[in-house]
Amino acid sequence: MPTISTRGRQMPPSPIRKLVPYSEEAKQKGVKVYHLNIGQPDIRTPEVALEAVRNTDLKVIEYSHSAGIESYRKKLARYYQGIGIDVDHNDLLVTTGGSEAITFAFMSCLNPGDEVIIPEPFYANYNSFATAAGVKVKPIESYIEDGFALPSINKFEELITDKTKAIIICNPNNPTGYLYSEEEMNSLRDLVLKYDLYLFSDEVYREFCYDGHKHISAMKLEGIENNVVMFDSVSKRYSECGVRIGTLVSKNKEVMSTALKFAQARLSPPTFGQIIAEASLDTPKSYFDEVQQEYIERRNFLVEGLNKIPGVYTPKPKGAFYTVAKLPVDDSDKFCQWILSDFSHKNQTVMMAPASGFYSTPGRGKNEVRIAYVLKKEDLANALEVLEKALEAYPGRTE
Amino acid sequence: MPTISTRGRQMPPSPIRKLVPYSEEAKQKGVKVYHLNIGQPDIRTPEVALEAVRNTDLKVIEYSHSAGIESYRKKLARYYQGIGIDVDHNDLLVTTGGSEAITFAFMSCLNPGDEVIIPEPFYANYNSFATAAGVKVKPIESYIEDGFALPSINKFEELITDKTKAIIICNPNNPTGYLYSEEEMNSLRDLVLKYDLYLFSDEVYREFCYDGHKHISAMKLEGIENNVVMFDSVSKRYSECGVRIGTLVSKNKEVMSTALKFAQARLSPPTFGQIIAEASLDTPKSYFDEVQQEYIERRNFLVEGLNKIPGVYTPKPKGAFYTVAKLPVDDSDKFCQWILSDFSHKNQTVMMAPASGFYSTPGRGKNEVRIAYVLKKEDLANALEVLEKALEAYPGRTE
Numbered sequence: 001m002p003t004i005s006t007r008g009r010q011m012p013p014s015p016i017r018k019l020v021p022y023s024e025e026a027k028q029k030g031v032k033v034y035h036l037n038i039g040q041p042d043i044r045t046p047e048v049a050l051e052a053v054r055n056t057d058l059k060v061i062e063y064s065h066s067a068g069i070e071s072y073r074k075k076l077a078r079y080y081q082g083i084g085i086d087v088d089h090n091d092l093l094v095t096t097g098g099s100e101a102i103t104f105a106f107m108s109c110l111n112p113g114d115e116v117i118i119p120e121p122f123y124a125n126y127n128s129f130a131t132a133a134g135v136k137v138k139p140i141e142s143y144i145e146d147g148f149a150l151p152s153i154n155k156f157e158e159l160i161t162d163k164t165k166a167i168i169i170c171n172p173n174n175p176t177g178y179l180y181s182e183e184e185m186n187s188l189r190d191l192v193l194k195y196d197l198y199l200f201s202d203e204v205y206r207e208f209c210y211d212g213h214k215h216i217s218a219m220k221l222e223g224i225e226n227n228v229v230m231f232d233s234v235s236k237r238y239s240e241c242g243v244r245i246g247t248l249v250s251k252n253k254e255v256m257s258t259a260l261k262f263a264q265a266r267l268s269p270p271t272f273g274q275i276i277a278e279a280s281l282d283t284p285k286s287y288f289d290e291v292q293q294e295y296i297e298r299r300n301f302l303v304e305g306l307n308k309i310p311g312v313y314t315p316k317p318k319g320a321f322y323t324v325a326k327l328p329v330d331d332s333d334k335f336c337q338w339i340l341s342d343f344s345h346k347n348q349t350v351m352m353a354p355a356s357g358f359y360s361t362p363g364r365g366k367n368e369v370r371i372a373y374v375l376k377k378e379d380l381a382n383a384l385e386v387l388e389k390a391l392e393a394y395p396g397r398t399e
Numbered sequence: 400m401p402t403i404s405t406r407g408r409q410m411p412p413s414p415i416r417k418l419v420p421y422s423e424e425a426k427q428k429g430v431k432v433y434h435l436n437i438g439q440p441d442i443r444t445p446e447v448a449l450e451a452v453r454n455t456d457l458k459v460i461e462y463s464h465s466a467g468i469e470s471y472r473k474k475l476a477r478y479y480q481g482i483g484i485d486v487d488h489n490d491l492l493v494t495t496g497g498s499e500a501i502t503f504a505f506m507s508c509l510n511p512g513d514e515v516i517i518p519e520p521f522y523a524n525y526n527s528f529a530t531a532a533g534v535k536v537k538p539i540e541s542y543i544e545d546g547f548a549l550p551s552i553n554k555f556e557e558l559i560t561d562k563t564k565a566i567i568i569c570n571p572n573n574p575t576g577y578l579y580s581e582e583e584m585n586s587l588r589d590l591v592l593k594y595d596l597y598l599f600s601d602e603v604y605r606e607f608c609y610d611g612h613k614h615i616s617a618m619k620l621e622g623i624e625n626n627v628v629m630f631d632s633v634s635k636r637y638s639e640c641g642v643r644i645g646t647l648v649s650k651n652k653e654v655m656s657t658a659l660k661f662a663q664a665r666l667s668p669p670t671f672g673q674i675i676a677e678a679s680l681d682t683p684k685s686y687f688d689e690v691q692q693e694y695i696e697r698r699n700f701l702v703e704g705l706n707k708i709p710g711v712y713t714p715k716p717k718g719a720f721y722t723v724a725k726l727p728v729d730d731s732d733k734f735c736q737w738i739l740s741d742f743s744h745k746n747q748t749v750m751m752a753p754a755s756g757f758y759s760t761p762g763r764g765k766n767e768v769r770i771a772y773v774l775k776k777e778d779l780a781n782a783l784e785v786l787e788k789a790l791e792a793y794p795g796r797t798e
Contacts, residue, residue, distance in 0.1 A: 002508070002564065002565075002595055002596060002597045002625070002626055003595075004507065004508060004653050004654060004657060005506070005507060005508055005509050005510045005513075005657070006510060007506060007507075007509070007510050007511065008506060008507040008508065008657035008658075008660070008661075009657065011657065011660040011661060011664070012660075013660060013663070014465075014660070014663040014664065016663075017465060017663045038462070040461055040462055041459070042459060043459065044458050044459055045457070045458065045459055045460050049460075050455075050457065050458075053452060053453075053455060053671065054452075054453055054454075054455065055453075056449075056452060056453065058444070058449065059443050059444065059449075060440070060441060060442065060443055060444055060638055061444050061448075061449075061638070061639045061640065061641040061642050061675070062439055062640055062641050063437070063439055063640040063641055064641060066413075066416060096495050096643065096665075096669070097665065097666060099664065099665040099666060100665070103665075107404075107406060107407060107531055108403065108404060108406075108407040109401070109403060109404055109407070110404050110406070111404045111405060111406050112406065112511060112533060114404075125664045125665075125666075128660070128661070128663075128664035129664060132506055132661065132664070134511060134533060165401065166401075196401055197401060198401045226401070227401055239459055239460070240460045241460065241461055241462040241666070241667075242460040242461050242462055242463060242667065242669065242670030242671075243460050243669060243670065243671065244495065244643075244666075244667070244668070244669040244670075254403050255403060258403060258404070258407035258408065258410065259407075261407070261410040261411075261412060261413070261527070262407075262410060262527070262531065264412075264413040264415075264416045264527075265410070265413065265498065265524045265527035265528060265531075266495075266496060266498040266499070266502075266524075267496060267498060267524075267640070267643075268640075268641065268643070269643070270495070270641065270642060270643040270669040270671070270672055271641030271642065271643075272452065272641075272642065272669070272671035272672065272675075273669055273671065276460070276671075
């Protein structure tokens, strides 16, 4: 039997999905599992999008343009212009989910052996895509105590070597929900300019900013137009995770023409996803108002509920729909598995993502979990009750 | 401005798509362009598939399982069983097009610096995916004179080093249309076993075998069950190129569990594509009979027509819907561009794929083109007329 690649073996398991076998086992035992592990909202996809699918009259489902259907790219460019991001459709490439935008950026801008700096905790799959591209992730620590604010620029500078080619931010942040301030974004701009780095900016949660706080897109930072590569996706914006449509955006022509070669190699993004995404651009504002109101209520309810549980602490995030919570446990990987396999309360349990997978510094995140507030308040209430009881019963409780 | 990767720069341009700007220019001048450059059939997608989309009643378009919707995988496994390929749904991973199956196989089975042997001419994007994975392609020559039959096993053995990890075949072949015989498949089996190699077998044209010739799947070769990794796709089988649904298939558990990690990193394949692909499995046999009859007629018409043009030669392929033709020209890259930019006949012209992009040995394929017989006979007739007139007028004609 041929020996398998070490590249493959080094792929980190997904912290969001690695416990799936335990949740499936729990379900087989008849236990209801609340899925707070994954950013899969229960929010309805806009009607205008669903309608577009039902009304398709294609006779042959053809490849689209490798960069995406032109009418979609043009309409999408107008959406960006409408929120003050000055791009036209040639600055966009439609990708198969935000995931592919990340891959294309890594493959187009970085060489094997290059280093990227990412504030941790960070979206776990950055690690996976970096592994696939042979790129090294250098984590820079942010802390739950200050709500996971941007680490000081000095700390970034300490990590920069001649192999450092990019900084990645996710704003608002997955997994922390942190929203970077204008001041933080400006300090990143200065850093990127000083060291001639790419700034990869993952802005898929742009529409999810709360309490009147404003989202500052990296695309709007003056003087680094050629350094910024933005990742975007319709998955969260329109609750369309399954359509697999994202966007790679950059004013850097060389990056875009290189990325197009990778896009041509995989032929085209999914046709139906593009039809849905294009139709979604007509989603009425009232949809977003309702969704935002819903998430604010869920967040408030969850954060308050978590902080009431003895030994638990979570900050109050300003964006996205995640929060990282500190639990009084020895090892959140063990706890998240235990709560699925050995615990239930009123025949219910909770699936959470152990935070260790969002850190690349060994040992960090061991007493933290990521919780996605993607379920309705009633479900969150039940989940909180399960969590409180589970922490009381867990043999590895620390305080 | 940050310097861009050499990895990116080394990505070869797509031979199928690199002339698109010239074809667009021709169209702007009002010239009708016959697209024989790309394997995009004009064949209708089965009604049962289109119906499935129109009837969806999803409220939230969610992520699917990373390995693909279970009901689809189970039904797909039954399809394979029905054609004598002994797999269950755990031996399958649903991918975003056949393209992603290739990427996952490269990433899961090979390390940067490893070598794969591929009979050339070969599907050009193998080169692209190899580049992305840091894998080196070692081409082994096959020749138009013997219809692009499998090169002798001795030739393979001459190329095998301790870095050689896999052989890739595409059967029936893109770009040549060659269908490997049972004898050729058995000799590949022996070779793979002797040197402990992976056999990557791209079988996306399985349903397109003509004149009573039988397709021998690599999955059926005895004794190398753990060596074989199959790529598959619904794109050609059901004329659904745009849905972007493929499959990675292997009995090798370690390969599949590693590939699943790559699948989890990109979350899931497109939901609507999977719905369509699942429904397509109910396509009636009459659909395939009609399609096959249509392709046989087109092939016969095209091959006969090409061989009637002075100085042109093409073999008669037994499968797929491509043929490689030798033309009396100095350089088919120049010719294929010239015919779009400088030539038209009755206000029509033809887009073909220069064969150089399907070879990785420099200089090979310079007087060859790949022609896809994906258009109806009437269009092929016009295209042949254009080609004949163009060859008469082309300044770089060689004989």
